[in-house]
Amino acid sequence: MSLTLTHAHGDRITVAHEATGTELLAYVYRPEAAWEAPKPYLHPLRTLSGAVVTDYRPNDHRWHKGLQLTASHLSGQNLWGGNTYVHGDGYLELPDRVGSMAHTAFDEVSATGSRAVIAERLTWHPHGGDLWAEEERRIEAGDVDPETGSWSLTWTSSVTNRRAEPLLFGSPTTHGRPAAGYTGLFWRGPRAFRDGRVFTAEADDGDLMGSQAPWLAYVGEHDGRDGHATLVFEHAPGNDHAGEKGTHPAHWFVRSDPFAAVAPSLAFHEELVLEPGDTLTRGYRVHIADGAWDRQRVAAHVSGRTW
Numbered sequence: 001m002s003l004t005l006t007h008a009h010g011d012r013i014t015v016a017h018e019a020t021g022t023e024l025l026a027y028v029y030r031p032e033a034a035w036e037a038p039k040p041y042l043h044p045l046r047t048l049s050g051a052v053v054t055d056y057r058p059n060d061h062r063w064h065k066g067l068q069l070t071a072s073h074l075s076g077q078n079l080w081g082g083n084t085y086v087h088g089d090g091y092l093e094l095p096d097r098v099g100s101m102a103h104t105a106f107d108e109v110s111a112t113g114s115r116a117v118i119a120e121r122l123t124w125h126p127h128g129g130d131l132w133a134e135e136e137r138r139i140e141a142g143d144v145d146p147e148t149g150s151w152s153l154t155w156t157s158s159v160t161n162r163r164a165e166p167l168l169f170g171s172p173t174t175h176g177r178p179a180a181g182y183t184g185l186f187w188r189g190p191r192a193f194r195d196g197r198v199f200t201a202e203a204d205d206g207d208l209m210g211s212q213a214p215w216l217a218y219v220g221e222h223d224g225r226d227g228h229a230t231l232v233f234e235h236a237p238g239n240d241h242a243g244e245k246g247t248h249p250a251h252w253f254v255r256s257d258p259f260a261a262v263a264p265s266l267a268f269h270e271e272l273v274l275e276p277g278d279t280l281t282r283g284y285r286v287h288i289a290d291g292a293w294d295r296q297r298v299a300a301h302v303s304g305r306t307w
Helices: 295-303
Strands: 003-008 014-016 023-030 041-045 067-070 082-086 088-090 099-113 116-127 133-145 150-160 165-172 184-188 197-199 215-221 230-237 239-242 246-248 251-255 260-265 272-274 279-290
Touching: 003 099, 003 116, 003 133, 023 133, 067 088, 067 150, 165 184, 184 279, 215 251, 215 260, 215 295, 230 295
Parallel strands: none
Antiparallel strands: 003 014, 014 023, 023 041, 041 067, 067 184, 082 088, 099 116, 116 133, 133 150, 150 279, 165 272, 184 260, 197 215, 215 230, 230 279, 239 246, 251 260
């Protein structure tokens, strides 16, 4: 099924499904408000029928923007946006800790038949603007299947530490706040998706915060139109990071109340240490489908695809 790509230079790249005319995604890479830790993001993401499955700058967290790669606690800096969690003091407004992830160049922007590719280079900076890391990012859209009403997005990022000292990836939980391990690839769902159904192959809803599973599904119901959508988040088997301080397997950060959010956390329980010159690579896949899929259907869909 053919995909088409449009590049508004300096602003965004959109990918559409030719047969239905649905714009499946917009990748926005222009700089935005400094307080929101400017970084590229995907919004809107849509199902094949055109239903939006991401939120943008909600009133509770203006720095939540669709699907984006974040770093909430990075060696004392906040590349997440907004207030910074400080143990014992809660969330504080600390503008001098808010950094950025900056677009520098595209290596590939293409759509060929059933697949679209965005390959990008970025730099990561603390508030002062120093170079802390370089990232190579690859986003692919494909696997469009009108019969199941689904398509998939893959996101691979390789981050190289350019400091002379280790980069410490943490989260509010590694800094003392329980059940707040958000960092890494982060999805914010539409307001209507609050109280959606969340499940993995083995567990449901309340048992999932901080858990481990190869995939996690979120089913939400739309406002403004009938029906549901299902998003299935997978992390690649190779995401478990091994280093001198041990392994760092992915744990799920997930909420359906007070808002819909999912992140395969980089550092839920323990900090991840990236030594100078070392590269951290993470791969993710998101399946986006019309309808309320159950566990059996999700499992069958995921098992039919390899990394």
